[in-house]
Each structure stands twice: as C-alpha cells, then as structure tokens.
Amino acid sequence: MKLYSFFRSGTSHRLRIALNLKGLAPDYIPVDLRVDEQAEAPFKAINPQGLVPALEMDDGRVLIQSPAIIEWLEERHPTPALLPADPEARAHVRALAAIVGCDVHPINNRRILQYLRKQFGADEAAVNAWCGTWITAGFDAIEAMLAKDQARGDFCFGGAPSLADVYLIPQVESARRFGVNLGQWPLISAVDAACATLPAFAKAAPAAQPDA
Known part of the structure; x- marks a missing residue:
C-alpha cells in the first residue's frame, strides 16, 4: 500500500495513527501542501478532490477521505478494534x-x-x-x-x-x-x-x- 500524506495534516495524522494501531506500514508518499502539490495534476489523478490523505491499495484502487479509510481499516483489519462491541x-x-x-x-x-x-x-x-x-x-x-x-x-x-x-x-x-x-x-x-x-x-x- 501507499499512503499519500502531509506531515502536518490533521486528517493524515489521524490515519497514520489508525494504520499504526492496526499494525500496517504502507509506503509513505509525501504531498507538500505548502507548495499546493495536492492541487497539481499528478496528485489530482490519484484523488480528484485534491486532498490528503489517500491510501492506494496493492491492486491500484485508491481510498480517500480519512473517515471512510478508517472505517475500511476497521472492517478489513478488525483487531485491535477501534470501536467497542456495545x-x-x-x-x-x-x-x-x-x-x-x-x-x-x-x-x-x-x-x-x-x-x-x-x-x-x-x-x-x-x-x-x-x-x-x-x-x-x-x-x-x-x-x-x-x-x-x-x-x-x-x-x-x-x-x-x-x-x-x-x-x-x-x-x-x-x-x-x-x-x-x-x-x-x-x-x-x-x-x-x-x-x-x-x-x-x-x-x-x-x-x-x-x-x-
């Protein structure tokens, strides 16, 4: 997997925590928001919204929006659980x-x-x-x-x-x-x-x- 991230992005930060808790270590691909790299064509081809984070899976499919990606992580990698059972x-x-x-x-x-x-x-x-x-x-x-x-x-x-x-x-x-x-x-x-x-x-x- 590849994680498109910016070090100071709060949404990227939360996804990094979730990935670490699940024991996953995707390749880190920096996207520099300080120079608006997220708005350039190469990254827009990955995420048309032009926002980080984005998670590219091994088969090339890309997940965007940190809440959706974290829900996917919880479904695909249920332990340790990030949500209680009750x-x-x-x-x-x-x-x-x-x-x-x-x-x-x-x-x-x-x-x-x-x-x-x-x-x-x-x-x-x-x-x-x-x-x-x-x-x-x-x-x-x-x-x-x-x-x-x-x-x-x-x-x-x-x-x-x-x-x-x-x-x-x-x-x-x-x-x-x-x-x-x-x-x-x-x-x-x-x-x-x-x-x-x-x-x-x-x-x-x-x-x-x-x-x-």
Whole structure:
C-alpha cells in the first residue's frame, strides 16, 4: 500500500495513527501542501478532490477521505478494534470522534485558513483566534464527556485507544500549533500523555514524518 500524506495534516495524522494501531506500514508518499502539490495534476489523478490523505491499495484502487479509510481499516483489519462491541458505547465513541471530525477540524483546516487570509485579510493573530474559538468549543464538550464517563481508563473510552483517541490527538497537536492553552482541559491533556507513550501514536506524530 501507499499512503499519500502531509506531515502536518490533521486528517493524515489521524490515519497514520489508525494504520499504526492496526499494525500496517504502507509506503509513505509525501504531498507538500505548502507548495499546493495536492492541487497539481499528478496528485489530482490519484484523488480528484485534491486532498490528503489517500491510501492506494496493492491492486491500484485508491481510498480517500480519512473517515471512510478508517472505517475500511476497521472492517478489513478488525483487531485491535477501534470501536467497542456495545452499540451504545460505539455511538459514544463515534460522537467523541465526530466532535473533532465534523465540528472542529473542517472549519480549521488549511483551505479555510487560506481563504480567511486571502479573502478577508486575516493576520496570524486573527487566524489563531479563529482556530482557538472552535477548538475550545469542541474541547469543552469532550472534556465534559470524559468527566462524565466514570468507567473510563487512561484513554477517551475504556483502557485502550479507540476511534476517539485517533481523532483527538491530531487536534491536540493543532491546538498547540495555534497557541491554545491546553491547561484548560486536564482530562484531555491526560489522554494525550497516555497516548504519547504508545509507539503507534509516537510514530504518527508530525515531527516523526519524513517530510517534516
């Protein structure tokens, strides 16, 4: 397999974590978003949407969109599971992941920030404030959900990483990059510390990638 990725992309980061947790190590193909390589014809031939990540399978078929790829991983490589067996628990984990994947990341990704800079003249302080607003809203909700789960272990759910951690940790990395004070959320910070001890997360970190 080939993973088309950018080291600082949150969606690429979450997929790298999921692949590592599943014990898979595709070839890493960097796509440099800093020079808009994702918008050029060679990559658009791989992913017509012009976004990372993309996962090319051994037979040449290409999967796009990190939620869809992670669902495929869960179906094709079910152990270790990223979702609990209980339907209500699965919904809870999916909700935690969706706070990041649906409500925080999409309005803080590079395309949106570039638009704010180019169309509205936003400087870096304004961009950071924009990102911090939506990260704070999402993290406040996640922190409250973590506090309410009295059976939770060191991670977002239970005693092992789940889909929720796969989504949360890249957003924590983004929060640091945008100057958000993580001290506001001690439970999220503790989950981040627990994940950082695991090779699957450490190897997926932006600084550990060959294009960093």
